[in-house]
Amino acid sequence: MTCLPSQGGKKLGLVIDLDTCVGCQACATACKEWNTGGHMAPLTDIDPYGGTVDGVWFNRVHAYEHTTEMGGRTVNFPRSCLHCETPACVTVCPTGASYKRASDGIVLIDEDKCIGCKLCSWACPYGAREFDTDVGVMKKCTLCVDRIYNDNLTEEDRVPACVAACPTSARHFGDLGDPRSAVSQLVAERGGVDLMPELGYHPTNKYLPPRAHTRRAASVPAKALEPVRAEGGFLGWVDRMLSN
Amino acid sequence: MHPAFSVVFFTTATGAGYGLLALLGVLGGAQIIPPDFWLGFIGMGLALGLIAAGLLSSTGHLGRPERAWRAFSQWRSSWLSREGVASVATFVPAGLFCIGWVFFDRTGGWVAIAGLLAAIGAIVTVCTTGMIYASLKPIAQWHSRYTLPAYLIFSAMTGSVLLNALLQGFALGSRMLLAASMLLTLLGWGWKLATWRYNDALEIATNANTATGLVGGTVRSLEWPHTEENYLLKEMGFRIARKHSARLRQITQVLAFALPVLLLAATLALPWPFAAVLSVLAAIAQLSGMLVERWLFFAEAKHTVSLYYGR
Ligand code: SF4
Ligand code: SF4
Numbered sequence: 001m002t003c004l005p006s007q008g009g010k011k012l013g014l015v016i017d018l019d020t021c022v023g024c025q026a027c028a029t030a031c032k033e034w035n036t037g038g039h040m041a042p043l044t045d046i047d048p049y050g051g052t053v054d055g056v057w058f059n060r061v062h063a064y065e066h067t068t069e070m071g072g073r074t075v076n077f078p079r080s081c082l083h084c085e086t087p088a089c090v091t092v093c094p095t096g097a098s099y100k101r102a103s104d105g106i107v108l109i110d111e112d113k114c115i116g117c118k119l120c121s122w123a124c125p126y127g128a129r130e131f132d133t134d135v136g137v138m139k140k141c142t143l144c145v146d147r148i149y150n151d152n153l154t155e156e157d158r159v160p161a162c163v164a165a166c167p168t169s170a171r172h173f174g175d176l177g178d179p180r181s182a183v184s185q186l187v188a189e190r191g192g193v194d195l196m197p198e199l200g201y202h203p204t205n206k207y208l209p210p211r212a213h214t215r216r217a218a219s220v221p222a223k224a225l226e227p228v229r230a231e232g233g234f235l236g237w238v239d240r241m242l243s244n
Numbered sequence: 245m246h247p248a249f250s251v252v253f254f255t256t257a258t259g260a261g262y263g264l265l266a267l268l269g270v271l272g273g274a275q276i277i278p279p280d281f282w283l284g285f286i287g288m289g290l291a292l293g294l295i296a297a298g299l300l301s302s303t304g305h306l307g308r309p310e311r312a313w314r315a316f317s318q319w320r321s322s323w324l325s326r327e328g329v330a331s332v333a334t335f336v337p338a339g340l341f342c343i344g345w346v347f348f349d350r351t352g353g354w355v356a357i358a359g360l361l362a363a364i365g366a367i368v369t370v371c372t373t374g375m376i377y378a379s380l381k382p383i384a385q386w387h388s389r390y391t392l393p394a395y396l397i398f399s400a401m402t403g404s405v406l407l408n409a410l411l412q413g414f415a416l417g418s419r420m421l422l423a424a425s426m427l428l429t430l431l432g433w434g435w436k437l438a439t440w441r442y443n444d445a446l447e448i449a450t451n452a453n454t455a456t457g458l459v460g461g462t463v464r465s466l467e468w469p470h471t472e473e474n475y476l477l478k479e480m481g482f483r484i485a486r487k488h489s490a491r492l493r494q495i496t497q498v499l500a501f502a503l504p505v506l507l508l509a510a511t512l513a514l515p516w517p518f519a520a521v522l523s524v525l526a527a528i529a530q531l532s533g534m535l536v537e538r539w540l541f542f543a544e545a546k547h548t549v550s551l552y553y554g555r
Contacts, residue, residue, distance in 0.1 A: 002318045018457070028469065053472050060469035062552055064452075068461030077456055079469075079552060088381065094315035094325035113314055116307020118479065119324050122245070125382035125450070127476045127549030136307030193457040196548065198449045199381050207457045 002093045004086060005102035011177035012104045012143060013083050013204035014163070015186055019211045021170040023063050023076030030165030031059040031080075031141075039146045040111065044134040056130045058141040059162055070213045078162075078171070081128035081141035082195065082203030083107050089120040089129060097138075105177070105204055106143045114138050125199050148173075176204050245383065246482040247542035254302040255373060256402075256534045258331070259395065261294030262366035263403015265334075269341055269366070271407075273359025275351040283414050284346035290406065292338065299331060323379055327372035334365030370399045382548040384448045386541075390439040397435050401428040402534060405504060405527050408511075412523035415516045426508045429530070433501035436537065440493065443544065455551040465554025480547035481555055484540075492540050500533025 035058055036043040045055035059080040066075050083100075087107055090098045097113035098120050100106070109120075114137040121129040121138060129140045144160035147153060157164060163171045174183030183206075186192070192206035231239055268287050271277045303309045316332070318325040337358045344355035374395030377386040404425045411417050452463035473481075484492075507526035511519045 002321045004321075025469075051472075053470075054474055056475070057469075062465065062469055063467040064456060064458070065464045065466050066456075066458045066461060067464070074466060075456070075458060075463075088379075091321040092324060092376075092379070094318050094322045094328060095311070096314070096318050113311070114308065115311045115314055117305070117315070117324065118307075119322075119376070121475075121479065122380055122547070123382065125548040127480070127552060130475045131307065131479070133307070133475075138307075195457050196450050196454050198454060199548070209457060209459070 002090050002096050002098055004090060004100055009177045010104045010175055011083075011085070011204045012106060012148070012174070013176045013183075013206070014080075014143075014160070015172040015174070015176075015183045015192060015206050015208060016078055017170040017172070017190075017208040018075050018077060019170075019208060020168045021061075021076040021078060021166075022168055023061055023074075024167060025061050026165045026167055027078055027162035027171060028057060028059045028061050030161040032057055034144065034147065034161035035142070038144070039142045040109070040139050042132075042135075043139065044132050046133065056132050056139050058128075058130075058139070066210075073210065073213075075210055079126065079128070080162075080205075081107060081124075081143075082126060082201070082205040083141075083143060085202035085204060087201055088123040092119045092123040094119070106145060107140070108142055108145070109138055109140060111135070111137045111139075125196050125201065126203075176206065245542045245545040245547060246479050247539045248305055250301045250305040252535060252538045252542065254298040254305075255395075256298075256531065256538050257294045257301070258298035258373065259370060259399040259534070260402035260406055260531060261291050261298060262334075262370050263399040263401070264406045265291040265295065265338055265403075266363035266366040266400075267403050267407045268345075269338070269359035269362040272345045273341065273351060273356035277411070277416070279345055279349040279351055280414070281346060281349070283410065283416070284342075287407070287410050288338075288342045288346055290410070292335075292342070295331070323372050323375040327369060327376060330365060330369040330372050334362060334369055337361035337365060366399075367396070370395050383545045384446055384450075385443045385545040388439075388442065390435070390442060394435055394439060397428070397432050398534060398537075401425075401432040402527075402530060404428050405508070405523075405530050408508070409520075409523040409527040412511065412516075412520040415520070417511070417519055417523070419512065422508055422512055425526075426505055429501055429505050429508070433497065433505075436496070436501070450548050450551070452551050452554070455548065465552070468553060476549050477553060481550045481553060482543060483550075483555060484543040489540065489544055492536055492543075496533050496537045496540060498533070499529050500537055501530075503533075504530040 032043055043056040047053050059078055062077040062079060064075045064077055065072055083105055087100060090100050090107060095113045095115055097110045099108060116136045118131055121131060129138050132139050147160060148158050150158060159173045163173045172183050172186060175181045176184055178184060187206045190208040192208050194203050195207060268291060303312050306312060315325055315328045319329050341355060341358040341362050344350045344358060374392040378391035381387050408421050408425045456463055504526040507522045511522045
């Protein structure tokens with residue numbers, strides 16, 4: 001059913017810290033690696049070694065330059081499915097392939113039902129759905145449903161592959177429906193925001209904005225180097241002779 | 245948005261087909277158009293042929309056409325599913341009307357009712373098509389109050405110009421229908437001009453700031469996540485040069501609106517064989533113009549995902 005379920009309390013999602021993300025692409029790579037063998041496998045690559053390489057990725061890391069009166073800075077920006085609370089990508093689906101789970105709010109696609117009409121990708125404002133031209137069906141982030149409930153993994157590995165891979169801990173996973181959860185508190189503390197709130201999709205994932213500029217320069221403990229200047233007098237004459 | 249030919253052709257052809265079907269259903273059932281085997285055969289063949297060709301072409305757009313039947317299931321939430329249900333359901337009264345009116349020369353009674361139901365089905369189907377586009381919030385040029393009426397007006401317009409060509413061909417042309425075709429074409433022209441004006445002045449609340457959550461200042465794309473075009477850019481990042489779009493708007497206006505109105509006006513004054521030739525030319529010009537119009541409808545529509553790519 002593509003009608004949205006009446007939402008239970010649980011809203012699993014990600015919190016992404018734009019302050020600490022260094023744009024290393026580890027999350028995108030780890031995502032590709034896990035998911036090309038996961039729930040939505042394969043993440044087909046077309047012409048992977050050629051000049052027109054193309055393929056399905058669930059997570060893409062952009063880089064932006066944000067310039068304000070406080071100055072400019074580079075912001076690395078991972079973009080993936082936000083597991084919206086009112087996602088039109090689900091309601092537009094004519095086949096029932098797209099659905100939102102009542103139990104935890106994860107938005108998934110049943111690949112056996114998808115006819116590849118692509119309408120859901122038009123309905124997603126965030127570009128989170130990518131069409132697999134080889135298989136003929138739509139694909140998207142699963143929030144690693146095959147990891148987070150996976151009893152074969154150790155407890156600390158039951159997080160999405162992107163979260164596990166991030167070297168700067170810029171990605172956090174948890175229940176955003178529970179105001180006492182660590183992720184909810186992080187969002188409250190850092191003023192986490194929704195992307196394109198004006199469109200009314202109510203994304204579950206939140207983005208933590210970069211921290212304010214402090215105007216503090218980095219302190220350098222080493223002594224400044226002495227200037228190299230030509231010596232005068234006899235020693236200078238010796239120096240010039242020897243340098244010739 | 246990428247103007248895929250299958251979808252451009254589909255919406256243009258089914259629009260004209262449903263317009264013609266609705267007019268034949270109402271006017272034929274009420275005996276305003278007299279039953280005549282060849283007239284009915286060609287008219288209904290044209291209407292149902294355009295619809296069927298359009299629907300077939302739209303399934304060509306699918307990644308898994310063999311599963312297309314699944315698209316009838318989610319009519320509670322999906323306009324695309326509703327379109328599928330409405331289009332197939334319309335074939336039932338349309339088929340009955342066709343049998344009664346074309347093959348048994350009957351009017352009134354159940355044939356009139358079937359014709360009326362086919363007309364209602366046609367209008368409902370065109371509405372569902374329009375709503376598929378009008379309901380998409382990420383595309384501001386489509387998510388506007390201009391989209392749904394445009395689909396209805398263009399369907400009525402192309403349907404009546406086709407019907408006029410058909411009746412003129414059988415020397416059954418009427419001044420009423422000619423006048424209606426010209427008025428509908430002028431209405432379509434006006435609506436298109438108003439839509440372009442609205443879209444050109446559109447102030448879209450969604451921008452690179454709200455897309456990234458970065459408040460204030462400017463947000464400039466430094467680096468894409470990939471070096472080559474991906475699905476998102478191919479499907480939704482389509483861009484058309486301003487000068488091409490201006491030229492194509494002119495072509496649309498000439499072919500779809502100006503030329504048909506002039507040809508139809510000339511038809512008013514001319515006797516049979518000439519009137520028929522001009523009417524057919526008007527229909528051909530208009531349908532080709534509408535293909536350009538529909539191509540532009542896609543090419544000029546901007547999806548919010550392009551903001552992430554600095555486009
Ligand atoms: S981000 Fe896009 S694909 Fe994901 S739930 Fe929201 S609308 Fe759907
Ligand atoms: S592409 Fe598949 S999942 Fe998306 S709307 Fe069409 S049928 Fe549904």
